[in-house]
Amino acid sequence: NAGVTQTPKFQVLKTGQSMTLQCAQDMNHNSMYWYRQDPGMGLRLIYYSASEGTTDKGEVPNGYNVSRLNKREFSLRLESAAPSQTSVYFCASSEAERQREKLFFGSGTQLSVL
Protein backbone atom coordinates (compact mmCIF):
# COMPACT_ATOMS: atom_id res chain seq x y z
CA ASN A 1 0.00 0.00 0.00
CA ALA A 2 2.14 2.87 -1.28
CA GLY A 3 -0.39 5.73 -0.81
CA VAL A 4 1.17 8.95 -2.10
CA THR A 5 4.64 8.66 -3.62
CA GLN A 6 6.86 11.67 -4.30
CA THR A 7 10.12 11.82 -6.20
CA PRO A 8 12.82 12.90 -5.70
CA LYS A 9 13.27 13.00 -1.91
CA PHE A 10 16.10 15.51 -2.08
CA GLN A 11 17.21 17.98 -4.74
CA VAL A 12 19.74 20.79 -4.96
CA LEU A 13 19.37 23.33 -7.75
CA LYS A 14 21.23 26.41 -8.82
CA THR A 15 19.31 29.64 -9.29
CA GLY A 16 17.65 29.65 -12.70
CA GLN A 17 17.58 25.89 -13.17
CA SER A 18 14.31 24.07 -13.76
CA MET A 19 12.96 20.84 -12.40
CA THR A 20 9.78 18.83 -12.02
CA LEU A 21 8.59 17.19 -8.82
CA GLN A 22 6.61 14.04 -9.43
CA CYS A 23 3.69 12.75 -7.40
CA ALA A 24 1.54 9.66 -7.80
CA GLN A 25 -1.25 8.20 -5.68
CA ASP A 26 -2.70 4.71 -5.84
CA MET A 27 -5.88 5.30 -3.81
CA ASN A 28 -8.07 6.32 -6.76
CA HIS A 29 -8.50 9.76 -5.21
CA ASN A 30 -10.10 12.57 -7.16
CA SER A 31 -8.20 15.53 -5.74
CA MET A 32 -4.48 16.20 -5.51
CA TYR A 33 -2.52 19.06 -3.97
CA TRP A 34 0.91 20.58 -3.74
CA TYR A 35 2.00 22.30 -0.52
CA ARG A 36 5.20 23.89 0.64
CA GLN A 37 6.44 23.90 4.21
CA ASP A 38 8.96 26.44 5.44
CA PRO A 39 10.64 26.40 8.88
CA GLY A 40 8.29 27.62 11.59
CA MET A 41 5.45 27.98 9.10
CA GLY A 42 2.32 26.04 8.46
CA LEU A 43 1.69 24.28 5.19
CA ARG A 44 0.80 26.62 2.35
CA LEU A 45 -1.10 25.50 -0.72
CA ILE A 46 0.62 26.07 -4.05
CA TYR A 47 -1.78 24.47 -6.52
CA TYR A 48 -4.49 21.88 -6.45
CA SER A 49 -6.45 19.72 -8.82
CA ALA A 50 -10.01 18.99 -7.75
CA SER A 51 -10.42 16.39 -10.45
CA GLU A 52 -8.66 15.01 -13.48
CA GLY A 53 -8.34 17.72 -16.09
CA THR A 54 -8.63 20.69 -13.74
CA THR A 55 -6.06 22.71 -11.82
CA ASP A 56 -6.40 25.82 -9.67
CA LYS A 57 -4.08 28.23 -7.89
CA GLY A 58 -3.67 28.09 -4.17
CA GLU A 59 -2.20 30.60 -1.76
CA VAL A 60 1.36 30.79 -3.20
CA PRO A 61 1.33 29.83 -6.92
CA ASN A 62 3.91 32.30 -8.28
CA GLY A 63 6.94 30.62 -9.83
CA TYR A 64 5.25 27.24 -10.19
CA ASN A 65 3.25 25.32 -12.76
CA VAL A 66 1.39 22.05 -12.43
CA SER A 67 0.11 19.26 -14.63
CA ARG A 68 -2.55 16.72 -13.75
CA LEU A 69 -1.29 14.04 -16.09
CA ASN A 70 -4.04 11.57 -15.25
CA LYS A 71 -6.04 10.61 -12.19
CA ARG A 72 -2.97 9.15 -10.48
CA GLU A 73 -0.30 11.73 -11.22
CA PHE A 74 0.15 15.42 -10.41
CA SER A 75 3.46 17.12 -11.13
CA LEU A 76 4.88 20.45 -9.94
CA ARG A 77 7.33 22.34 -12.13
CA LEU A 78 9.75 25.10 -11.24
CA GLU A 79 10.69 26.81 -14.49
CA SER A 80 13.42 29.06 -13.09
CA ALA A 81 14.27 28.20 -9.51
CA ALA A 82 14.92 30.97 -6.99
CA PRO A 83 16.43 30.78 -3.47
CA SER A 84 13.00 31.75 -2.09
CA GLN A 85 11.73 28.39 -3.35
CA THR A 86 13.99 26.52 -0.95
CA SER A 87 11.47 24.51 1.04
CA VAL A 88 10.01 21.10 1.70
CA TYR A 89 7.32 20.22 -0.80
CA PHE A 90 4.46 17.88 -0.04
CA CYS A 91 2.01 16.30 -2.39
CA ALA A 92 -1.34 15.19 -1.01
CA SER A 93 -4.53 13.59 -2.23
CA SER A 94 -8.11 13.30 -1.04
CA GLU A 95 -11.10 11.28 -2.08
CA ALA A 96 -13.40 14.29 -1.95
CA GLU A 97 -13.11 17.18 -4.36
CA ARG A 98 -12.13 19.61 -1.65
CA GLN A 99 -9.42 20.17 0.90
CA ARG A 100 -11.67 20.20 3.90
CA GLU A 101 -11.57 16.48 4.22
CA LYS A 102 -8.92 14.00 5.19
CA LEU A 103 -5.75 14.52 3.16
CA PHE A 104 -3.15 11.83 2.58
CA PHE A 105 0.37 13.23 2.28
CA GLY A 106 3.51 11.97 0.67
CA SER A 107 6.81 11.97 2.54
CA GLY A 108 8.05 15.20 0.97
CA THR A 109 10.82 16.58 -1.25
CA GLN A 110 13.54 18.66 0.36
CA LEU A 111 14.54 21.28 -2.22
CA SER A 112 17.48 23.65 -1.85
CA VAL A 113 18.08 26.42 -4.37
CA LEU A 114 21.55 27.94 -4.20
Add this chain to the structure above:
Amino acid sequence: GESVGLHLPTLSVQEGDNSIINCAYSNSASDYFIWYKQESGKGPQFIIDIRSNMDKRQGQRVTVLLNKTVKHLSLQIAATQPGDSAVYFCAGAGAGSYQLTFGKGTKLSVIP
Protein backbone atom coordinates in the same frame (compact mmCIF):
# COMPACT_ATOMS: atom_id res chain seq x y z
CA GLY B 1 -9.61 35.07 5.49
CA GLU B 2 -8.86 32.50 8.12
CA SER B 3 -5.95 32.71 10.49
CA VAL B 4 -5.06 29.71 12.59
CA GLY B 5 -2.41 29.73 15.27
CA LEU B 6 -1.09 27.44 17.94
CA HIS B 7 -0.49 28.77 21.44
CA LEU B 8 2.86 27.15 22.12
CA PRO B 9 5.59 26.16 19.65
CA THR B 10 6.89 23.41 21.94
CA LEU B 11 5.43 21.18 24.64
CA SER B 12 7.16 18.58 26.81
CA VAL B 13 5.21 15.97 28.74
CA GLN B 14 6.08 12.93 30.81
CA GLU B 15 5.28 9.55 29.34
CA GLY B 16 1.90 8.41 30.60
CA ASP B 17 0.60 11.92 31.25
CA ASN B 18 -2.11 13.57 29.19
CA SER B 19 -1.11 16.17 26.60
CA ILE B 20 -3.14 19.20 25.60
CA ILE B 21 -2.27 21.15 22.47
CA ASN B 22 -4.16 24.37 21.93
CA CYS B 23 -5.08 26.27 18.79
CA ALA B 24 -6.90 29.55 18.15
CA TYR B 25 -8.61 30.74 15.01
CA SER B 26 -9.77 34.15 13.84
CA ASN B 27 -12.73 33.58 11.55
CA SER B 28 -15.94 33.09 13.50
CA ALA B 29 -17.51 31.67 10.31
CA SER B 30 -15.03 28.77 10.23
CA ASP B 31 -16.94 25.53 10.27
CA TYR B 32 -14.38 22.78 9.87
CA PHE B 33 -11.19 21.97 11.76
CA ILE B 34 -8.65 19.21 11.47
CA TRP B 35 -5.55 18.03 13.30
CA TYR B 36 -2.47 16.49 11.70
CA LYS B 37 0.58 14.82 13.20
CA GLN B 38 3.95 15.11 11.49
CA GLU B 39 6.82 12.88 12.56
CA SER B 40 10.36 13.85 11.69
CA GLY B 41 11.11 13.32 7.99
CA LYS B 42 7.56 12.34 7.12
CA GLY B 43 4.46 13.95 5.70
CA PRO B 44 1.56 15.03 7.91
CA GLN B 45 -0.84 12.31 8.99
CA PHE B 46 -4.53 12.84 9.73
CA ILE B 47 -5.50 12.50 13.39
CA ILE B 48 -9.03 13.77 13.82
CA ASP B 49 -11.43 16.40 12.51
CA ILE B 50 -14.46 18.23 13.84
CA ARG B 51 -17.24 20.32 12.35
CA SER B 52 -18.60 23.44 13.99
CA ASN B 53 -21.91 21.81 14.86
CA MET B 54 -20.01 19.70 17.41
CA ASP B 55 -18.21 20.65 20.64
CA LYS B 56 -16.28 17.45 21.11
CA ARG B 57 -15.14 14.47 19.14
CA GLN B 58 -13.22 11.45 20.32
CA GLY B 59 -10.91 9.08 18.57
CA GLN B 60 -8.47 6.48 19.75
CA ARG B 61 -6.66 8.15 22.72
CA VAL B 62 -7.38 11.58 21.22
CA THR B 63 -10.13 14.10 21.84
CA VAL B 64 -10.71 17.39 20.08
CA LEU B 65 -12.64 20.12 21.86
CA LEU B 66 -14.09 23.11 20.05
CA ASN B 67 -15.09 26.31 21.84
CA LYS B 68 -16.73 28.55 19.28
CA THR B 69 -17.37 31.31 21.82
CA VAL B 70 -13.67 32.03 22.24
CA LYS B 71 -12.64 30.58 18.86
CA HIS B 72 -10.41 27.97 20.37
CA LEU B 73 -9.83 24.27 19.84
CA SER B 74 -7.65 21.78 21.60
CA LEU B 75 -6.26 18.33 20.96
CA GLN B 76 -6.01 16.09 23.99
CA ILE B 77 -3.85 12.97 23.89
CA ALA B 78 -4.44 10.50 26.68
CA ALA B 79 -1.59 8.50 28.24
CA THR B 80 1.05 10.08 26.01
CA GLN B 81 3.57 7.63 24.58
CA PRO B 82 7.04 8.15 23.05
CA GLY B 83 5.50 7.45 19.64
CA ASP B 84 3.39 10.58 20.08
CA SER B 85 6.49 12.75 19.79
CA ALA B 86 5.90 14.83 16.66
CA VAL B 87 4.78 18.23 15.41
CA TYR B 88 1.03 18.73 15.60
CA PHE B 89 -0.81 21.08 13.24
CA CYS B 90 -4.31 22.41 13.43
CA ALA B 91 -6.05 23.70 10.33
CA GLY B 92 -9.37 25.36 9.68
CA ALA B 93 -11.68 26.18 6.81
CA GLY B 94 -14.29 28.90 6.53
CA ALA B 95 -17.89 28.13 5.74
CA GLY B 96 -18.27 27.53 2.06
CA SER B 97 -14.51 27.55 1.53
CA TYR B 98 -12.65 24.56 0.21
CA GLN B 99 -9.29 25.91 1.37
CA LEU B 100 -7.66 24.89 4.63
CA THR B 101 -5.45 27.31 6.56
CA PHE B 102 -2.76 25.59 8.60
CA GLY B 103 -1.27 26.78 11.87
CA LYS B 104 2.47 26.77 12.48
CA GLY B 105 2.65 23.63 14.56
CA THR B 106 3.46 22.58 18.12
CA LYS B 107 6.36 20.22 18.70
CA LEU B 108 5.44 17.65 21.32
CA SER B 109 8.31 15.91 23.11
CA VAL B 110 7.59 12.95 25.34
CA ILE B 111 9.98 12.40 28.22
CA PRO B 112 10.46 8.69 29.04
